Amino acid sequence: MISEISKFRKIPDFICPFCGALCDDLIVETDGREIKVENACVVGTAKILSSVKYHKRVLKPYVDGREVNLEEALDKSAEILVKAKKPLFYGFSSTSCEAHEVAIELAEKLGGVIDCTSSVCHGPSILAIQEVGIPSYTLGEIKNRADLVIFWGCNPMHAHPRHMSRYSVFPRGRFSRSRIGRKVVVVDVRPTESSKLADMFIQVEPGKDYEVLNALRAIINSGDCRVKRVGGVEIEKLKELADMMKNCKFGIIFFGMGLTHSLGNYWNISEAISLVKDLYRFTKFGIMPMRGHYNVSGFNEVCTWETGYPFAVDFSRGYPWYNPGETDTNSILAKRDTDAMFVLGGDPAAHFPRATVNYMKSIPLIVVDPFWSLTAKIANVLIPSAITGIEAGGSAYRMDSVPLKLKKIVNPPEGVLSDKEILEKLLEKVEEKL
Ligand code: SF4
Known part of the structure; x- marks a missing residue:
């Protein structure tokens, strides 16, 4: 029994590569x-x-449903990409920053477009942040100091199951006394698992977040708002919330897709950030998007330092061009403005509208994925990869933009390479063919 146990290596402080x-x-x-x-x-x-x-x-590479070796799959991928006039590279939220760097180089070399899953999740938040800035903190500061935590349009109990226990609601911080010392507010269009744990739940009519945020700003700045109800919420309740916000020592708003993708889109985020700025006259407050995939923030960081822009970057003019609504993946697919697609660290077939998925199916599609995702199932070329953060190391950025080092703890299946190694080999082949 003792020798059985001793074969196991214990790895402390391991980082979970999921959300x-x-x-x-x-x-x-x-x-x-x-x-x-x-x-x-x-x-x-x-x-x-x-x-x-x-x-x-996925344990073997495939070309048109036929099992092949890695060399052949890479050759075919390079051939498709070099032949394409404007290849589209998409995904990159579930891989390392080191892989991002190589993918961006590949897209630039081929005069293609590179985009990450931000363009269908927190893209509007990024646009608002570029416009009005963001007063934010690290999750460590929030854990140690926050005494008012507001979740707006997000349900951490489902999407980020340990967020409340590890960073925001339950942990004992240096200056905050765990759950007893914190007030928790949930704002959403319906009750959720997270709202059951809140001190106050505010139910907003769908699509009315902007109006509610605007009314809150009016109350905070002038003490009143000349209507009785806004967005389905009684003004008295908003006054109570405004009071809590002004009188806390350190408050934070975490927001999710419910705010980013409801009617108003990036204006909602811009208004929420402006609300936080208003609160600076009374107390310390911050705001943070609840980023989904474990390294979607990382792609925004790497892409910004490499190209000047955080996502949806078009190299077809010979220089980086950024204009979400024109250069994001769904707009390009809807306009049929690409003739080959490369997907790594994302599953667009599971999330995109049917029309754009149908177009994806009509052009050569290369997929690099450790799993049989829906996109992997419709790929012309499919290359298996190691799971980053378990079978391969690398760096990733947490939702508060703190970079962390992911660990390799087991070997990948035989013959399977990491995303970075696959991209480097592909880049070599593309350079040869160019
Ligand atoms: S909350 Fe997210 S990062 Fe933490 S253990 Fe769960 S899936 Fe992993």
Whole structure:
């Protein structure tokens, strides 16, 4: 029994490569074939275990449904990309920053377009942040100081299951006394698992967040608002919330897709940020988007330092051009303005509108993925990859833009390379063919 246990290597402070919370307090034990996980939530655990269980894993490369070797799959991919007039590169939220760098170089060399999943999630938040800036903090500061936590249009209990227990609501901080010392408010269009844990729940009519934010600003700045109800919410309730906001010592708004993608779009975020700026006259306040995939923030960082823009960058003019609404993936697919697509670290077939998925199916599609995603199933060329953060190392940015180092703890399936290695080999082949 003792020798059985001793075969297992214990890895403390392991980082979960699933959601933008990037919890870094996991303990994993592995002998290379089995993994035991402590501290992760159920989704994080499932992802980590999928590495050794090979559940739904792609294990061989394919070209048009035929099993091939990696060389042939890379050759075919390079041929497709070099032949294309304007190849589109998409995904990159579930891979390392090191892979991002190579993918951006590839897109630039080919005069293509590179975009990440931000263009269908927090893209509008990024536009608002570019316009009005963002007063924000790290999750560590929030854990240590926040005494008022507001979740607007997000449901962390489902999307980021350990967010409340690790960073925002329940942990004991240096200056904050765990749940007892914090007020929690949830604003959403319907009750959720998260709203059940809140001190105050505000139910907004769908699409009326902008009006509610605007009324809150009026109350904070002038003390009143000359209507009785706005967006389905009684003004008295908003006055109560405004009071809580003005009188807290350190407040934070976490917002999600419910705010970013409801009617008003990026104006909602711009208004929420302006509300936080108004509050600066009374107390300390911050705001933060709840980023979904574990390294979607990382792509925005790398793309900005490489090209000057955070996503949806078009190199077809010979220099980086950025104009979401024109250069984002869905707009390009809807206009049929691309003739080949490369997907890595994303699953557009599962999330895009039917019309754009149909167009994706009509052009050569190259997919690099560790799993049989919906996009992998419709690929012309499919290349299996190692799971970043478990079978390959690299860097990733948490939702508060703090960079963390992901660890490799087990080997990938035989013959399977990391995203970065695949992209480097592909870049070499493209350079040869060009
Ligand atoms: S909350 Fe997110 S990062 Fe943390 S363990 Fe769960 S899936 Fe992983």
